[in-house]
Amino acid sequence: MKRSSVKKMSVMSGLLLFFLPFALNINAKEYKKPGLLIISHGSSNQEANNKVETMVEEMRKENNDKNYFHAIENAFLEVGAPTVKTGVERLQKAGCDMIVAVPFFTSQDGHTQEDIPVVLGLSSDPEILAELKEEGIELANPKLPVVITKTLNETKLLRNFAKSEVDSMSLKGKEETLVLVSLEKNDYKDIVTPKIAEAAKYAANAKGIKKLQRYLFLAG
Numbered sequence: 001m002k003r004s005s006v007k008k009m010s011v012m013s014g015l016l017l018f019f020l021p022f023a024l025n026i027n028a029k030e031y032k033k034p035g036l037l038i039i040s041h042g043s044s045n046q047e048a049n050n051k052v053e054t055m056v057e058e059m060r061k062e063n064n065d066k067n068y069f070h071a072i073e074n075a076f077l078e079v080g081a082p083t084v085k086t087g088v089e090r091l092q093k094a095g096c097d098m099i100v101a102v103p104f105f106t107s108q109d110g111h112t113q114e115d116i117p118v119v120l121g122l123s124s125d126p127e128i129l130a131e132l133k134e135e136g137i138e139l140a141n142p143k144l145p146v147v148i149t150k151t152l153n154e155t156k157l158l159r160n161f162a163k164s165e166v167d168s169m170s171l172k173g174k175e176e177t178l179v180l181v182s183l184e185k186n187d188y189k190d191i192v193t194p195k196i197a198e199a200a201k202y203a204a205n206a207k208g209i210k211k212l213q214r215y216l217f218l219a220g
Helices: 003-027 046-066 084-093 110-119 126-135 157-169 186-207
Strands: 034-040 071-076 098-103 146-148 177-185 211-219
Touching (some): 098 110, 110 126, 177 186
Parallel strands (some): 034 098
């Protein structure tokens, strides 16, 4: 098997194994058919959306062997199809008895902390509801229990991904400089910035890279 294929499968396995406890630890005796819903932002660039769909398809293939989840669906919060509402409906139709919703975002922001909980019916903030309606985002109406996982920067997945990418590109670690470019939201920078920096340092140290430059762009 090619190295890239092995790498891809190990990443998919890591993702599945991370999401699994959120399903099993709710009530293993009661829920036998957990569904996994991957929620990303969505893009007007269809190629970007296609990459998410390809990743989810790889996760389905990996899941076929492991049988961690009864069904896996992807959804786009703002731009693209299927929507979160459609994703929830598909999991319900597939016979799932609970849903593990994954905000597939690098870090916490307004979408993960406010929009997604409201869209999934776990929160009913009037201000957020009004904003979602104005943006034309449909609310899901889940008939099943729903839990939301952490974002990537709250786990070891982000730093492991950074290390994997640096490993694949670095030739002479000690002679190189690792440059990290990140876009972060003002409201969450005090939480997110240290985690992003931690991932970069972890990747650099693992490869013996001594120089680390960081460019941070704040939005909102």
